[in-house]
Amino acid sequence: MNKTWLIIQREYLVRVKKKSFLLITFLGPLLIAAGLSLVIYLSVKENIQHKVLIIDEKAPAFNNLQDTKNIEFNYGTGMNIGQARGLLFNSDYTCVLYIPRNIENSNVSKLYYKKQPSSSVIRVIEDKVENVVEELKLKQYNISREAFYDVKTNFVLNSIKFTKNGEEEKLDKAASYVGFFFGAMIYIFIFLYGIQVMRGVIEEKSNRIVEIIITSVKPFQLMMGKIIGVALVSLTQFLLWIILTSGILTAVQSTIFKDYYDPAAIAVQTQVTPDIAAEIQKENVNQNKFDLLDPNNIINRTNWPLMIGLFIFYFLGGFLLYSALFAAVGSAVDNETDTQQFMLPVTLPLTLAYVLSSSIVDNPEGPIAFWLSIIPFTSPIAMLVRVAIGIGDGGIPVWELVLSMALLVVGFLVTVWIAAKIYKTGILMHGKKVSYAELWKWIVYN
Amino acid sequence: MNSILDIKGVSKFYTSHTALDQVDLSISPNKIFGLLGPNGAGKTSLIRIINQITGPDEGALFFNGEPLQIHHQKNIGYLPEERGLYKKMKVGEQALYLAQLKGMSKSEAMASLKEWFEKFEISGWWNKRIDELSKGMQQKVQFIVTVMHRPQLLILDEPFSGFDPINAKLIRDEILKLREEGTTVILSTHNMESVEEICDDIALIYQSKKILEGSIRDVKEARSGNEFSVTYQGDHMAFAKALWIDAELKETKTIINNKHCSTIKLADNKTPNDLLNAIIPHVNVLGLEKVTPSMNDIFIDRVNEINQGNHE
Numbered sequence: 001m002n003k004t005w006l007i008i009q010r011e012y013l014v015r016v017k018k019k020s021f022l023l024i025t026f027l028g029p030l031l032i033a034a035g036l037s038l039v040i041y042l043s044v045k046e047n048i049q050h051k052v053l054i055i056d057e058k059a060p061a062f063n064n065l066q067d068t069k070n071i072e073f074n075y076g077t078g079m080n081i082g083q084a085r086g087l088l089f090n091s092d093y094t095c096v097l098y099i100p101r102n103i104e105n106s107n108v109s110k111l112y113y114k115k116q117p118s119s120s121v122i123r124v125i126e127d128k129v130e131n132v133v134e135e136l137k138l139k140q141y142n143i144s145r146e147a148f149y150d151v152k153t154n155f156v157l158n159s160i161k162f163t164k165n166g167e168e169e170k171l172d173k174a175a176s177y178v179g180f181f182f183g184a185m186i187y188i189f190i191f192l193y194g195i196q197v198m199r200g201v202i203e204e205k206s207n208r209i210v211e212i213i214i215t216s217v218k219p220f221q222l223m224m225g226k227i228i229g230v231a232l233v234s235l236t237q238f239l240l241w242i243i244l245t246s247g248i249l250t251a252v253q254s255t256i257f258k259d260y261y262d263p264a265a266i267a268v269q270t271q272v273t274p275d276i277a278a279e280i281q282k283e284n285v286n287q288n289k290f291d292l293l294d295p296n297n298i299i300n301r302t303n304w305p306l307m308i309g310l311f312i313f314y315f316l317g318g319f320l321l322y323s324a325l326f327a328a329v330g331s332a333v334d335n336e337t338d339t340q341q342f343m344l345p346v347t348l349p350l351t352l353a354y355v356l357s358s359s360i361v362d363n364p365e366g367p368i369a370f371w372l373s374i375i376p377f378t379s380p381i382a383m384l385v386r387v388a389i390g391i392g393d394g395g396i397p398v399w400e401l402v403l404s405m406a407l408l409v410v411g412f413l414v415t416v417w418i419a420a421k422i423y424k425t426g427i428l429m430h431g432k433k434v435s436y437a438e439l440w441k442w443i444v445y446n
Numbered sequence: 447m448n449s450i451l452d453i454k455g456v457s458k459f460y461t462s463h464t465a466l467d468q469v470d471l472s473i474s475p476n477k478i479f480g481l482l483g484p485n486g487a488g489k490t491s492l493i494r495i496i497n498q499i500t501g502p503d504e505g506a507l508f509f510n511g512e513p514l515q516i517h518h519q520k521n522i523g524y525l526p527e528e529r530g531l532y533k534k535m536k537v538g539e540q541a542l543y544l545a546q547l548k549g550m551s552k553s554e555a556m557a558s559l560k561e562w563f564e565k566f567e568i569s570g571w572w573n574k575r576i577d578e579l580s581k582g583m584q585q586k587v588q589f590i591v592t593v594m595h596r597p598q599l600l601i602l603d604e605p606f607s608g609f610d611p612i613n614a615k616l617i618r619d620e621i622l623k624l625r626e627e628g629t630t631v632i633l634s635t636h637n638m639e640s641v642e643e644i645c646d647d648i649a650l651i652y653q654s655k656k657i658l659e660g661s662i663r664d665v666k667e668a669r670s671g672n673e674f675s676v677t678y679q680g681d682h683m684a685f686a687k688a689l690w691i692d693a694e695l696k697e698t699k700t701i702i703n704n705k706h707c708s709t710i711k712l713a714d715n716k717t718p719n720d721l722l723n724a725i726i727p728h729v730n731v732l733g734l735e736k737v738t739p740s741m742n743d744i745f746i747d748r749v750n751e752i753n754q755g756n757h758e
């Protein structure tokens with residue numbers, strides 16, 4: 001055990017001290033955060049000042065649209081749309097808003113632009129025009145605004161799962177996306193680090209140090225030491241990524257995008273009272289369920305300790321299982337180019353689980369989801385997608401989770417046992433292309 | 447005789463062939479033991495069994511009288527024929543790691559390594575990566591890694607291959623010194639010259655069987671026939687005529703002009719005196735010497751005997 005510990009230490013330290021590890025660990029979150037921030041920034045923020053010329057055929061109904069921080073409205077009195085469009089290229093106007101005479105009936109107006117305005121700018125203009133149109137209609141039908149708000153219905157259909165105990169819980173499909181994210185992380189990490197185990201084995205075999213080491217420790221200790229050492233490296237990287245990425249995103253959110261969540265800021269932007277602004281803010285939130293920046297979305301509804309706990313369990317289980325296979329593949333070849341023939345059967349189930357996990361998101365309790373989350377080769381990815389919707393009532397049955405975890409443990413024990421047999425023979429075999437038949441002999445006769 | 451390592455009836459079977467067939471060997475302490483045999487004879491299989499990398503399918507091994515067990519690994523040092531180290535790791539770090547795997551504490555390992563690094567004058571390399579060293583330098587590190595834990599039994603598989611003559615001599619001297627200090631050495635090789643130079647005892651493995659064993663002196667004595675080489679001055683035809691039926695002229699080499707050297711094999715009941723009596727009247731004898739076969743000859747003779755035996 002002591003010697004296995006020495007091997008784990010070496011495998012861990014050698015990799016953690018590598019420049020490439022430090023680079024990926026610290027640059028990774030920066031890149032992820034920068035990418036996410038950029039996407040959000042571009043979709044939320046509009047740094048171009050818009051100068052909108054309004055051509056109002058219902059004049060003067062639209063002559064008092066209030067300017068916002070980056071939109072300035074100008075009323076084109078006595079101008080027709082043809083003149084206005086002509087003006088667009090010979091002035092600093094960025095858009096022409098055309099209000100047709102029949103706007104109350106058609107509910108359509110046109111915005112001509114030189115450069116595509118962002119969706120948020122369009123939304124602001126849309127809201128303002130909509131408000132005026134509503135006002136026109138209210139007057140036409142002689143309805144008060146209060147009565148209108150009373151009548152206006154924002155209907156919601158809640159789909160609710162009914163369980164034996166009579167308790168009800170909402171089936172949270174959105175949560176499956178959190179599971180999908182964790183499943184994808186497991187897929188990437190098993191691949192990335194499983195290959196590292198394989199490379200490590202090939203390195204030791206090809207530079208022949210393995211023959212010296214196994215006169216001090218058992219081949220099994222060497223293999224397990226390597227697998228555990230690399231697993232710890234990957235967990236280190238994962239945790240650092242989580243911490244760094246969330247740190248950076250929090251920082252970005254609390255500085256650059258502060259206005260987006262602040263009702264006061266929204267009030268200023270859209271010229272409404274803070275009460276209505278709070279409503280708008282809530283609505284923003286509802287519309288953008290998967291917006292990472294959203295404080296009330298699935299990120300906050302997710303049971304993080306459970307998810308991270310299960311992630312670590314399934315990652316370790318899956319990693320032990322797959323990296324044992326990767327180690328066996330590494331031991332059976334002389335160099336990395338020879339690994340091709342053995343890689344496909346190893347990577348196939350993993351990739352299959354990953355590819356099918358989007359269908360599990362759609363139907364987390366269907367037969368595909370069930371079987372993939374029970375079979376140890378696919379359960380690390382499939383089960384994480386499923387557990388995100390919850391466990392027990394409203395989620396997946398507890399027995400399925402227990403069975404899946406137990407089978408994963410059994411699965412990795414069996415895989416490690418088989419891999420160790422191949423490994424033991426393979427590391428001492430040189431200069432010979434090994435066939436599947438031979439691998440089978442190594443397993444059976446050892 | 448109390449031996450450090452006893453190998454009793456060891457066999458090893460692979461799916462397609464037998465690597466070792468009922469091999470018995472006894473290695474005396476404080477000796478250099480030459481394990482000889484052509485490539486593929488089973489030497490490496492035997493060495494791996496002694497190192498407990500693999501187990502025997504039949505038979506048993508005893509280390510200092512105890513059945514060979516995993517904890518004996520720390521008393522054994524092994525230099526494989528195909529050798530290497532972690533290329534990207536620093537020399538000192540790597541040696542320390544391997545020493546700890548052998549069961550040394552960190553401080554013990556440091557002390558021992560310091561001593562060896564000074565002896566080989568490589569203290570300055572401690573923080574260099576292996577791939578920054580020349581091949582010869584790597585070999586030195588490799589040797590240190592083999593002996594740093596002061597093993598009682600040192601197993602060297604083709605230790606001189608890959609070393610330049612200077613380093614080979616350094617290693618040879620070090621092996622002899624280790625024997626002086628009480629280490630037993632098993633030296634596996636097919637290089638017969640090095641065997642004659644430094645081995646005390648030998649065993650010959652051929653086609654997975656042991657076909658010869660003993661001290662070099664005994665083996666040579668036993669294998670040397672009634673053969674003599676005579677240096678003389680005179681007519682070599684006259685010399686040949688002087689020989690009688692119980693003396694066979696094997697070969698004659700001319701040294702210069704009428705000086706020759708002939709090898710004669712005598713019948714078992716004849717002595718050198720009989721030979722001298724016969725030839726003195728005809729030629730001027732300059733010298734007479736008993737012919738002892740080289741290890742190479744013994745090796746080849748023994749192998750030929752086995753092959754003939756197989757054919758009969």
